[in-house]
Amino acid sequence: MSTSAPRVRVRGVVGESVERPDAVPKVKGEFEYASDLRRDGMLFGATLRSPHAHARIAGIETSAAKRMSGVRAVITSGELPTRERFGLMKLDQPVLATERVRYVGEPVAIVAADSAEEARLAVRAITVRYEPLAAITDPVAALQQGAEQLHRSGNVIDEVIVVHGDPDTRADVVVEGEYEVAMQDQAALGPEAGLAIPRRDGGVDLHVATQWLHEDLRQIAPCLGLPESKVRLVLAGVGGAFGAREDVTLQIHTCLLALATRRPVRMTYGREESFYGHVHRHPAKLFYAHGATKRGELVFVRATIVLDGGAYASSSPAVIANAACFGAGPYRVPNARIHAVGAYTNNPPAGAMRGFGAVQSCFAYEGQMDALAAKLGIDPVELRERNALRNGDPIITSQPVEGSAPVAEIVRRCADAPLPPRGPETDPIALPGGAGNLTHGEGVRRGVGFAVGMKNVCYSHGFDDFATARVRLMRDERGPLARVHTAAAEVGQGLVTVCVQIVRTELGVERVELDPPDTTIGSAGSSSASRQTWMTGGAVLAACREVKAVLLSRARATGRPPDDLAALLDEPIDKTVSHRHRDTEPRDAATQNAGHVAFLFAAHRAVADVDIETGLIKVVQIATAQDVGKAINPLAVVGQIEGGIAQGLGLAVMEEVILKDGHVRNASFTDYLLPTTLDMPPVVTLLIEHPHPDAPYGAKGVGEPPTISSTPAIVAAIRAATGRTLHRVPVRPDDIVFDEPYRSGWRITPGDDPRRAVRA
Amino acid sequence: MKLNVNGSERDLEVDDHESLLTALRERLGLPGSKNACEQGECGSCSVLLDGALVCSCLVLAGAVAGRDVRTVEALSDDEGLHPVQRAFAETGAVQCGFCTPGLVVATYALLTENPEPSDREVREALSGNICRCTGYGRILEAVQRASAAMYRR
Numbered sequence: 001m002s003t004s005a006p007r008v009r010v011r012g013v014v015g016e017s018v019e020r021p022d023a024v025p026k027v028k029g030e031f032e033y034a035s036d037l038r039r040d041g042m043l044f045g046a047t048l049r050s051p052h053a054h055a056r057i058a059g060i061e062t063s064a065a066k067r068m069s070g071v072r073a074v075i076t077s078g079e080l081p082t083r084e085r086f087g088l089m090k091l092d093q094p095v096l097a098t099e100r101v102r103y104v105g106e107p108v109a110i111v112a113a114d115s116a117e118e119a120r121l122a123v124r125a126i127t128v129r130y131e132p133l134a135a136i137t138d139p140v141a142a143l144q145q146g147a148e149q150l151h152r153s154g155n156v157i158d159e160v161i162v163v164h165g166d167p168d169t170r171a172d173v174v175v176e177g178e179y180e181v182a183m184q185d186q187a188a189l190g191p192e193a194g195l196a197i198p199r200r201d202g203g204v205d206l207h208v209a210t211q212w213l214h215e216d217l218r219q220i221a222p223c224l225g226l227p228e229s230k231v232r233l234v235l236a237g238v239g240g241a242f243g244a245r246e247d248v249t250l251q252i253h254t255c256l257l258a259l260a261t262r263r264p265v266r267m268t269y270g271r272e273e274s275f276y277g278h279v280h281r282h283p284a285k286l287f288y289a290h291g292a293t294k295r296g297e298l299v300f301v302r303a304t305i306v307l308d309g310g311a312y313a314s315s316s317p318a319v320i321a322n323a324a325c326f327g328a329g330p331y332r333v334p335n336a337r338i339h340a341v342g343a344y345t346n347n348p349p350a351g352a353m354r355g356f357g358a359v360q361s362c363f364a365y366e367g368q369m370d371a372l373a374a375k376l377g378i379d380p381v382e383l384r385e386r387n388a389l390r391n392g393d394p395i396i397t398s399q400p401v402e403g404s405a406p407v408a409e410i411v412r413r414c415a416d417a418p419l420p421p422r423g424p425e426t427d428p429i430a431l432p433g434g435a436g437n438l439t440h441g442e443g444v445r446r447g448v449g450f451a452v453g454m455k456n457v458c459y460s461h462g463f464d465d466f467a468t469a470r471v472r473l474m475r476d477e478r479g480p481l482a483r484v485h486t487a488a489a490e491v492g493q494g495l496v497t498v499c500v501q502i503v504r505t506e507l508g509v510e511r512v513e514l515d516p517p518d519t520t521i522g523s524a525g526s527s528s529a530s531r532q533t534w535m536t537g538g539a540v541l542a543a544c545r546e547v548k549a550v551l552l553s554r555a556r557a558t559g560r561p562p563d564d565l566a567a568l569l570d571e572p573i574d575k576t577v578s579h580r581h582r583d584t585e586p587r588d589a590a591t592q593n594a595g596h597v598a599f600l601f602a603a604h605r606a607v608a609d610v611d612i613e614t615g616l617i618k619v620v621q622i623a624t625a626q627d628v629g630k631a632i633n634p635l636a637v638v639g640q641i642e643g644g645i646a647q648g649l650g651l652a653v654m655e656e657v658i659l660k661d662g663h664v665r666n667a668s669f670t671d672y673l674l675p676t677t678l679d680m681p682p683v684v685t686l687l688i689e690h691p692h693p694d695a696p697y698g699a700k701g702v703g704e705p706p707t708i709s710s711t712p713a714i715v716a717a718i719r720a721a722t723g724r725t726l727h728r729v730p731v732r733p734d735d736i737v738f739d740e741p742y743r744s745g746w747r748i749t750p751g752d753d754p755r756r757a758v759r760a
Numbered sequence: 761m762k763l764n765v766n767g768s769e770r771d772l773e774v775d776d777h778e779s780l781l782t783a784l785r786e787r788l789g790l791p792g793s794k795n796a797c798e799q800g801e802c803g804s805c806s807v808l809l810d811g812a813l814v815c816s817c818l819v820l821a822g823a824v825a826g827r828d829v830r831t832v833e834a835l836s837d838d839e840g841l842h843p844v845q846r847a848f849a850e851t852g853a854v855q856c857g858f859c860t861p862g863l864v865v866a867t868y869a870l871l872t873e874n875p876e877p878s879d880r881e882v883r884e885a886l887s888g889n890i891c892r893c894t895g896y897g898r899i900l901e902a903v904q905r906a907s908a909a910m911y912r913r
């Protein structure tokens with residue numbers, strides 16, 4: 001059978017920079033986000049949250065709230081239809097707190113009322129008697145003997161140990177360091193929102209901004225006491241996600257209120273509530289030792305990594321596995337021991353954020369690589385090139401890198417990118433401190449820093465990862481038309497464009513329309529792990545090829561050319577395909593097997609000006625080279641890279657959810673600082689395209705690598721400018737001015753079990 | 761109270777502490793202006809009040825009686841997109857798009873006052889508009905493309 005592409009030339013195919021199909025409604029303000037949803041007779045939901053990091057609930061009094069004007073329902077744990085719990089990887093989270101609260105912000109009661117204001121007032125009228133308990137907020141302390149157990153299973157969420165070669169071997173040169181990554185917020189601009197509509201059959205439809213409709217469904221239905229067939233999820237417009245929408249937030253609550261009142265109910269979090277309502281990036285403490293020969297070849301990496309999972313598990317087990325598996329970075333490391341543990345604490349729960357565990361370890365191992373380069377007297381770029389993973393080399397889990405591992409190439413290309421003009425800045429806006437006019441350049445030093453990172457694409461360790469797509473090719477008054485239906489969440493990344501481009505390329509039809517994603521079709525998996533181009537893109541591609549096969553057989557039967565679509569589509573062609581990537585192996589005791597599908601790599605070079613008197617920083621330029629396999633939509637790839645770098649810059653110099661005894665001290669955009677146009681420098685982007693044989697068109701996925709190594713590159717630039725140690729991100733002005741090296745407060749031999757830590 | 765919204769007289773009843781943003785979104789059926797922080801920090805709610813760029817979340821609805829409000833919904837007409845909107849769509853300046861209405865209005869205000877801004881002037885003018893997705897590179901390009909389309913044809 002011939003599979004040659006139809007001869008008609010269509011615009012907007014794979015490889016072109018194509019405008020998003022939703023760009024026009026978005027620029028007009030017509031695109032409907034979850035927080036814009038409305039229905040006649042709609043009620044408004046609100047949530048009462050715990051003010052304590054850890055407390056016993058001695059009693060809840062709701063009668064006053066129930067009597068208030070406009071109030072239609074008040075629900076506490078006692079009124080829930082089931083005692084089911086929810087959670088991405090462990091069902092450890094109660095729908096509403098029962099008996100005890102484990103973090104500040106934990107939902108305790110929910111209310112539906114005629115107006116948002118009445119719902120808020122009713123929440124305030126609920127009285128809860130708490131008996132405060134001692135809170136554990138240091139994850140290393142949570143792991144020590146005698147620490148109070150926050151869950152029946154203990155305080156260890158999960159533990160991943162990688163043992164590779166002979167980790168206790170000796171080396172000519174050894175560097176040790178401890179590092180810390182603070183809690184970062186995804187800060188998607190669109191707040192959490194959803195609209196639940198009760199159905200006549202006793203079920204419920206939920207329109208919600210999420211990353212994975214089917215996973216939400218799996219967790220929601222049991223908590224409502226309903227079979228999955230009675231709950232339908234529809235994707236509402238998503239205003240950014242970055243991992244924060246992997247977990248259930250208001251989904252179950254909104255459905256419960258709709259079912260209780262028999263009315264549509266909308267819930268929308270405000271910005272402060274959003275900070276408490278969704279998971280964040282795991283804070284981490286990392287203890288590293290690197291050994292190398294005198295010539296600068298890595299001999300061993302030993303590391304202990306403690307991740308703060310907060311009060312509930314969320315996706316912590318997979319984050320821990322990533323931190324461990326990629327704990328030595330994109331280098332040839334013959335011997336390694338990484339001991340990574342995630343601990344339950346009374347901090348707000350941590351979960352997915354772009355980079356997912358790879359971010360935390362990259363900050364540490366790249367700091368180590370620079371320290372090693374300094375000790376050996378080797379240029380840091382040279383040291384990285386010398387140790388770079390090549391095609392076929394194993395990573396520390398023994399899995400060889402297949403497809404492409406152009407690490408030395410991205411390092412060299414990135415290092416050779418043009419530098420920004422030197423020359424003293426005269427305009428204060430371009431100096432550290434910007435419009436604050438804090439310097440005329442006297443104390444300002446420039447530094448250049450470099451970093452490389454790696455991560456997996458798709459889900460790992462034996463997870464049954466698949467995506468489903470339905471493609472229908474038909475004809476209407478205007479000619480041939482293809483319709484695509486998937487459950488994949490467009491969160492801003494541009495998957496909708498990729499799907500349209502694939503259909504145009506495969507079927508030669510310019511008119512491609514997308515059905516709204518919902519759970520009436522099979523799962524697409526999550527819009528995370530940089531996986532949707534590979535997975536949903538792969539499913540759309542496979543479905544197109546099945547459609548094309550029918551087209552070709554019709555062409556043969558009728559003697560028409562296969563691109564004469566008008567003549568061949570008297571009957572529509574309709575194909576639904578589930579696409580799986582190759583199997584991965586579950587983790588074994590030493591994590592020595594093929595647990596991952598494929599690997600992504602990026603290199604970053606940062607140039608920063610630092611005022612050593614005020615400690616203020618201005619990042620002047622970022623250069624990056626990224627192995628993307630194949631750029632399906634080059635403009636969108638550049639957008640992912642620039643956006644990912646902005647989040648890496650945020651973590652490097654400004655973004656921190658500041659915790660004090662489990663309380664978030666800066667739950668607003670006034671106090672949680674995000675990069676603006678004045679913080680974000682020009683980015684020089686070099687796309688390296690080595691197609692991966694298993695991926696659609698070779699496209700490897702691009703979303704996460706920009707966020708992984710941009711942070712350590714920027715910190716390296718600040719170190720180069722100032723000579724400071726800077727082992728904690730975000731770097732604060734005081735870290736530069738007062739030069740107090742970071743101390744974790746614990747002594748742990750790198751690679752050891754953190755349960756053997758002693759207080760320093 | 762009465763006010764002029766996007767060219768038409770509207771009658772409106774508002775609560776004392778209600779923001780213009782809430783009034784636009786919840787009472788006037790104009791959800792194009794977005795609510796992302798409600799503290800004047802992100803610019804998602806940007807509108808023109810008597811021609812001046814404001815964060816509508818910081819303006820009391822009661823204070824706009826008799827005044828002229830223009831929102832993102834007023835920028836395009838039956839003829840099609842405004843050049844600022846076209847430029848944003850074409851340059852890849854839109855990802856999730858939640859920041860886009862505010863940025864489109866802010867860019868319109870900037871280019872009305874300063875038809876050919878330098879890169880630095882654009883950065884200063886748009887520094888009150890947060891975008892979490894794009895890293896701003898394509899947005900800065902969209903502003904230049906819009907300026908070219910509007911003035912240097």
Ligand code: FES
Nearest residue numbers: 798800802803817
């Ligand atoms: S919502 Fe008005 S500035 Fe953020």
Ligand code: FES
Nearest residue numbers: 856857891892893
């Ligand atoms: S495009 Fe998502 S916030 Fe700007």
